[in-house]
Amino acid sequence: MATYAFRLNGRSVSVDSWDPGQPLLYLLRGALGLHGPKFGCGLEQCGACTVLVDKQATRSCTMPVSRAAGRDITTLEGLGTIEKPHSVQAAFIAEQAAQCGYCTNGMIMTAAALLSRTPKPTLEQVKQGLAGNLCRCGTHTRILRAVMRASQPPPRVALRRATPKQSEGGV
């Protein structure tokens, strides 16, 4: 049993694993109790498991824990909270950009990484940036709207008030 130390959501943590090849996802969801990242495929095909590793959107379902050692890892929980949401989270809430929400972790984490590189993306850049993230519920138009909204400068968004759109055109 080896111990792996890394930064997780701003804190130093260490976890034990009997298998250096154990994907980070299982440790996050298991011993570390973080359920933001989801198991969707384990095959790097869907993006549900996405976390930030040194600010890069990374699929934790195939990333061996041995490669996480010494890195700086952020999960959805570390990105922001209901009380202090990250701008992407706030935009997703305002746009109600979730149905089942199983893909939402991957969408928000991938979008957060995209916007940190490209703060003012075009709609086309956002589409390309999310091309590897799957949503089965068909929430695409709202997710795109949410990411575009997050890339606009604030009006800060009140979480509990809806801002319905009359038309979904344009996205």
Next chain:
Amino acid sequence: MQTLSSMSSISRRDLLKTGGALVVSFAFGAVLPRRSAAQSPTADGDLAKMLDPSEVDSFLAIHADGSVTLYTGKVDIGTGLRIAVAQMAAEELGVPAERISVVDGDTGLCPDQGGTGGSTGLTRGGVEVRQAAATARKALLTLGAAQLNRPAADLTIADGQVRPLAGGSGIGIAALLGERRFSVKVDPRAPLTAPARYTVVGKPLLRPEVPDKCTGRHVYVQDFSLPGMLHARVIRPPTVGAKLVSVDESSIRSIPGIPDVRVVRIDSFLAVVSKDEWAAVRAATALKSTWSDWQGLPGNDGLVRYLRDGAIDRDEAVVSRGDPAAAMPGAAKKLSATYFWPSQSHASLGPSCAVADVRADGATIWSASQGTHGLRNNLARVFGLPVAKVRVVFLEGSGSYGTNGSDYVAADAVLLSKTIGQPVRVQWTRQDEHRWDPKGPQQLLDLQAGLDSTGRIVAWDTQMWLPATRPGGRAYLAAEAAGIAQERGQNAGALAQNGDPPYAAENVRVLVHWLKETPLVPSNLRAPGKIANVFAVESFTDELAAAAGVDPVAFRLSRLTDPRAIDALTRATTTFGWRARTSPNPQARQGNLLTGRGVAYMRYKQAENYIAMVMDVAVDPASGRIAVRRVVCAHDCGLVVNPDALRNQIEGCIVQTLSRTLHEEVKFDRSRVTSADWASYPILTFPEAPAIDVILIDRPDQPLLGAGEAATAPVAAALANAVFDATGARLRTVPFTPERVKAALRSNG
């Protein structure tokens, strides 16, 4: 615990003990800490919860602080049901929606309102809760009249207080009720708030779980755990009908450092369990097993012939008006065409998962099933558990759109927990979900129609080949493998609806050939049958319009009389900017692309929602790729409860069905499903996402209709009609892959 009602007595102490931290946040947060008027203590100090759907107390409880909990047997699968039900009840109870929480699908707490399917979440679930709330309102007004010394007719309820209509001080509903239940039957004639006075219904209130979903706090069934719980993976047979011959347990011991893993074998049911989830994953992959050979599937190739030649259980004319066979020969123009829709998977983004705790004195199962009451009954029957001692607690999973793997995985978990005597969590793999979820069935349709010289439809005949329905529960994979006797019911939903045109037509027949045998286990998949049927009927209608030399919208409008139908079609086409002309588009070419527009209209189940859809597409003839650039949808589902949640559903219906139409087909060979992941079963991706305009036609004076699936039905037809307009080629087989598009363009010319 002997009876159903004592089963529902939930001791706070027991739940804490068995349920762990997550139950605390799930159940206590919503219901249990408030020991209140509606939850009068039973002899042993437990909290009794009524379940009889004729009782008001089964549907709602008013707590000492004036907050309200609603209980519904329908479940919210990411569809916005919870907020919509809360809004409907808020309107009757005079309690702000924020003060109302909803418990859904827990068989220990919620009355049985039937499974969540066929868009009945609000039409039955919400409407029944609303009637209970209206009855409660009446009771509260009566109590208030006595306390305030005024006639009930002079009182109202607002902000959780019974108040004189004329103004003046009121009294809180919790104080009025005191330490009592309502103890009244639901009154079907209790007056409902008039739609003109609605203040909450019709508002786009935010779904309260979305912030949790966006911050990692929402507890999905995949996130749920119990103390002492073991993780399991089931090793399914490599082919659909294979039997387990032998297992080499030593094969997992070679994994260095692996913690304890137990192999469970019951006949052909094979699983590994471990405290350590990753150990279970590794063991499941490493475990060597040999299985018998099996080749009982027809394979994808030649499926149309297989269906056409299949043994027929019975023929059923689901629509029969006049005599199309007699009228057809006299028609001036006769058309016929065959349409095919392939088998498709629910393909839930998160593979199914369940937790079961089977004990000597009862069983609790945490599941994302869309029919928790039905699941409870069936699990009890198959695994020999007294139904009164089985409780299924609903927890959201990944979107399911019908019966995906959730019921199967619950059976896996029950069998394992029962066998090893500990709580067990079973997580399916991606491949499990794609291979083993029961599938939306393939559909074959032959259409024929005749027009007279003036263009009237004088004969219409639809024949469809569908899997027969058999009564009883769907056989669980686990029980099948373990050799446990069970029913072999088969039901994939109301597959035969919408096979007739919604237009004036004189002689119409829809004949269903119910087939004895079809490949793969069929299941209800969103809008069962109706997507394919409308694809055929509305594509064929376009073919008739083209044959008649009439603009497709004008052709439809002139054959509609229902004003709501005409309104939907007119609004969609007006918003789109439809200009009348015949198809194909004479000016289709834009650079390298061929562009066109298509329309489809339908009334869901010929009795519910009116939906018209228009699409703008560009086809690249070189690559065969279709780009959907814009979708306009006019949607009339009567009274709108929550317009934003409704739009979310409609948008989802459109995008998901575009995915099904453009990409999706379950592939199988002679022995197994071969499209077992997202590479072999691709779905629509972001670069393909169209712009969507949803026009909600709100009719507060009309009954509300479900909206979880209706907008799926016209999608494929609108797309096929747009491709025809752009290219002159008619696509009659789904999915519209680039190869199929290119082949259609070649044969066109």
